[in-house]
Amino acid sequence: MRESEPSPGVALARAHQALYRFGALASADRISLAHLEAAAELLRARIVFQHPDALVRATWREALELPGAQLRLSVQELDPSLLLERSFSEAPEEMLASLHRLYLRSALQPAGVAPDELTVELDLAAELCAREAIAREANDAEAMHQALLLRHELLSAHLVRWLPLLHRTLEQSPRDLGATKLVSALLAAGRFDWHRLETALFGEEVGGAY
Amino acid sequence: MLTDEVVVLRCPHVPLTEGTANASIRGLCRGRPGDLPAELPPRLVVAVCEPPDPEGAWVRELRSRGAIEPLVRVLSLDPDPSSVKVNTARVEAAKARLLLEKTTGRHHLRPRWGSKPGSRSRRALLGLPPLAFDPLPSVDPAICAAEAGCRRCLDRCPHEALAIDDGSQLVLDPKRCTSCGTCVSVCPPGATSMLGFDLGGVETEVETLLSLHPGTAIAFACPRRAALPGWAVVEVPCAGAVPAGMLLGAIALGASGVALAHCGEPCRTGDAVDARELVASVANVPASGPSSPLIAFVAAGQLPPEPSRRPTGAGSAPAAGWASRPGLALRALQALGSTSPQARDTASLGLGQPRIDPATCTRCGTCARVCPTGAIAIAESSDGEALMVDHAHCVSCGLCVANCPERERDAVRVEPVFDPSAIGGPAVAVVTEEARCERCGGPVAPRAMLDRLRALLGPEFQEERLARLCAQCRALG
Numbered sequence A: 001m002r003e004s005e006p007s008p009g010v011a012l013a014r015a016h017q018a019l020y021r022f023g024a025l026a027s028a029d030r031i032s033l034a035h036l037e038a039a040a041e042l043l044r045a046r047i048v049f050q051h052p053d054a055l056v057r058a059t060w061r062e063a064l065e066l067p068g069a070q071l072r073l074s075v076q077e078l079d080p081s082l083l084l085e086r087s088f089s090e091a092p093e094e095m096l097a098s099l100h101r102l103y104l105r106s107a108l109q110p111a112g113v114a115p116d117e118l119t120v121e122l123d124l125a126a127e128l129c130a131r132e133a134i135a136r137e138a139n140d141a142e143a144m145h146q147a148l149l150l151r152h153e154l155l156s157a158h159l160v161r162w163l164p165l166l167h168r169t170l171e172q173s174p175r176d177l178g179a180t181k182l183v184s185a186l187l188a189a190g191r192f193d194w195h196r197l198e199t200a201l202f203g204e205e206v207g208g209a210y
Numbered sequence B: 001m002l003t004d005e006v007v008v009l010r011c012p013h014v015p016l017t018e019g020t021a022n023a024s025i026r027g028l029c030r031g032r033p034g035d036l037p038a039e040l041p042p043r044l045v046v047a048v049c050e051p052p053d054p055e056g057a058w059v060r061e062l063r064s065r066g067a068i069e070p071l072v073r074v075l076s077l078d079p080d081p082s083s084v085k086v087n088t089a090r091v092e093a094a095k096a097r098l099l100l101e102k103t104t105g106r107h108h109l110r111p112r113w114g115s116k117p118g119s120r121s122r123r124a125l126l127g128l129p130p131l132a133f134d135p136l137p138s139v140d141p142a143i144c145a146a147e148a149g150c151r152r153c154l155d156r157c158p159h160e161a162l163a164i165d166d167g168s169q170l171v172l173d174p175k176r177c178t179s180c181g182t183c184v185s186v187c188p189p190g191a192t193s194m195l196g197f198d199l200g201g202v203e204t205e206v207e208t209l210l211s212l213h214p215g216t217a218i219a220f221a222c223p224r225r226a227a228l229p230g231w232a233v234v235e236v237p238c239a240g241a242v243p244a245g246m247l248l249g250a251i252a253l254g255a256s257g258v259a260l261a262h263c264g265e266p267c268r269t270g271d272a273v274d275a276r277e278l279v280a281s282v283a284n285v286p287a288s289g290p291s292s293p294l295i296a297f298v299a300a301g302q303l304p305p306e307p308s309r310r311p312t313g314a315g316s317a318p319a320a321g322w323a324s325r326p327g328l329a330l331r332a333l334q335a336l337g338s339t340s341p342q343a344r345d346t347a348s349l350g351l352g353q354p355r356i357d358p359a360t361c362t363r364c365g366t367c368a369r370v371c372p373t374g375a376i377a378i379a380e381s382s383d384g385e386a387l388m389v390d391h392a393h394c395v396s397c398g399l400c401v402a403n404c405p406e407r408e409r410d411a412v413r414v415e416p417v418f419d420p421s422a423i424g425g426p427a428v429a430v431v432t433e434e435a436r437c438e439r440c441g442g443p444v445a446p447r448a449m450l451d452r453l454r455a456l457l458g459p460e461f462q463e464e465r466l467a468r469l470c471a472q473c474r475a476l477g
Helices: A008-026 A033-050 A054-064 A092-105 A118-137 A141-171 A178-202 B057-064 B081-099 B122-127 B152-156 B182-186 B199-212 B244-252 B273-284 B327-335 B343-349 B366-370 B399-403 B447-460 B463-468 B471-476
Strands: B006-010 B043-048 B072-076 B108-112 B132-136 B162-164 B170-172 B217-221 B232-235 B257-261 B294-298 B353-356 B376-381 B384-389 B412-415 B427-432 B434-436 B443-446
Touching: A008 A033, A008 A118, A008 A178, A033 A054, A054 A178, A092 A118, A092 A141, A118 A141, A118 A178, A141 A178, A178 B108, B006 B081, B043 B081, B072 B081, B072 B232, B081 B199, B081 B232, B152 B162, B152 B182, B199 B217, B199 B232, B199 B244, B217 B244, B244 B257, B244 B273, B257 B273, B273 B294, B353 B384, B353 B427, B366 B376, B366 B399, B376 B427, B399 B412, B434 B447, B443 B447, B443 B463, B447 B463
Parallel strands: B006 B043, B043 B072, B217 B232, B217 B257, B257 B294
Antiparallel strands: B108 B132, B162 B170, B353 B412, B376 B384, B384 B427, B434 B443
16 A cells, blocks of 8 residues: 655745754764664655755755764854854844744743754744645645745745854855755755745745746 | 756757767756756756757746856757767867856846736735846955946946945945846956856956867857857857957957857846947958958847958967956957957947156056056066056056146046057166155155145145154154
8 A cells, every 4th residue: 555645835944843853963063974874865765856846855965965973053163153143133132023923823842941942943934845745735725825825934044044154154165065955955955945834824926938 | 966066968969979968858958858857057058959948947047956047058060960069169169168157146046036026915926936137247345446436337228237335335226226237347357247248257268168169250249149050159148248358368369250149138238328338449450461350240130240260360378358448459459450440339348548748747656556456557667666558458448647736737548549569568667766864765755746745835834843753653653
């Protein structure tokens, strides 16, 4: 007997959930190398090749070719402040306040960690992807819409804003950091997701006729 | 499949030198490929006898196998067996260009959904896979000259998709951007980039093409433009985004003709007025001698004139950055025998000659610090430091004038002239004589600058504090 296939919308939401969750794992402290390598293998074998955006596929493939140890952002010789959004924000207090409100509206509260840590923001994105998938499976249009709105805000006001700055900082590092490739992959996935939500939520015609 | 390679697929009707293509695919030219490889790298050259529908299902097929849309070059090649050499040169040139493209998250792709957004329910839209992808430009703030007042990309963007935020950083509105590439081609320091449209890559394609097949006539056109028989098409996002240096540079490298081909309405940059004017300016350059190349604007639906295959230029080795900077364009003008194009032509060609007035310049060096192309620079000379100007690097952006503290006295200006005698390299404009510290002998400031401050401040000028001691000795007290 074969399992029934998920709908394309659910599959895409689950795929993004997996990509964001992997980024969260890689940037978190105290994650064992074995767990991270297992997650990388799962992404390689089941998720990445199905993504509709070839740039997302190419950047993730390149990142996942790295040995597991190089995928762990937390143990690389990075200045820990680089993994905080406030380091790239011109108005950190306002940014933290808006992030705090976003967590409250998502009925979540980061405990014992800074809310603007890369790992925490990616975890929130993954959680909101999961809510979208569950709502779609349950045919709950209202819950789905709510999850999409929250994720859109997280992406446009936070992740898709500061990940390019983090990426550029890593790119300019004299050392060849594995983190650069992972952040590059997360950025490509985040941008695709943002465009998708933008079109779905606001139905705006982008780029005129193109 | 390695991600850093370029695969060449061809339809069986296209003659190529053996070993140029990786696979011959039946039906490729009709948009119904038979047996595509299971996995493809992001960069792909598709050589066909006639171009298939660019929006067809075959593009989705390539994408699903790993190709990234802006990195797929579809070359429409001549099926005549005598064209094997030029066909091979075009494929090799496209490969050389694609190899320079890096697939990193620095780049930004925008998915384009098949149906008009809003015409379907939210649920249905979320389930739809995107039909196509457009590259969006990204800006490197470390190189961008916006802080110095450069607004070239903003001024030239046909859709007002760019803005400057509070922190003098360039911001792109993806909803307005049509991926025309104008911001990439007009950026003086090359801070803007877009996947599939790297000016260095275009330069490489033109250089490779003309070295493998000298005398090729080159047409710059977007992927939507119909085939141009007899012309080697170098793909650009939009004909309106082609800079003058690219046309003139191709001539200097030996192209027998250059053309800008308009795809028709709607065009990404509007109605191709800029492209028309650019060609008119380049074609207006007075040429002497029998080897004048063909320079043409090809309107939508028209065919360009038949080019000759006679190389026109010296084919001299260019320096990097010739497409966007005027060095090679100036050499082309010289090769064409031009001595004094009209001022309006040089302005639209983006050529200029910085002039520094030694009588009013205080040698403060602001112009050299803000110049995004190095046309004004500070260099060591036998008499100390000197301000050097280089006609071959000036893009007439005017940042030196806008930032000069002595602009009211015309200390620096940019003249829209072409001076063949000044393109040999940087020339000394003014020599900076430094006032020396009375205590340690180190440099204090340019003497002319101190004289100017003395004149401006009068009795309030602190001679002891500002003119006699260097910063370190002042700090020591």
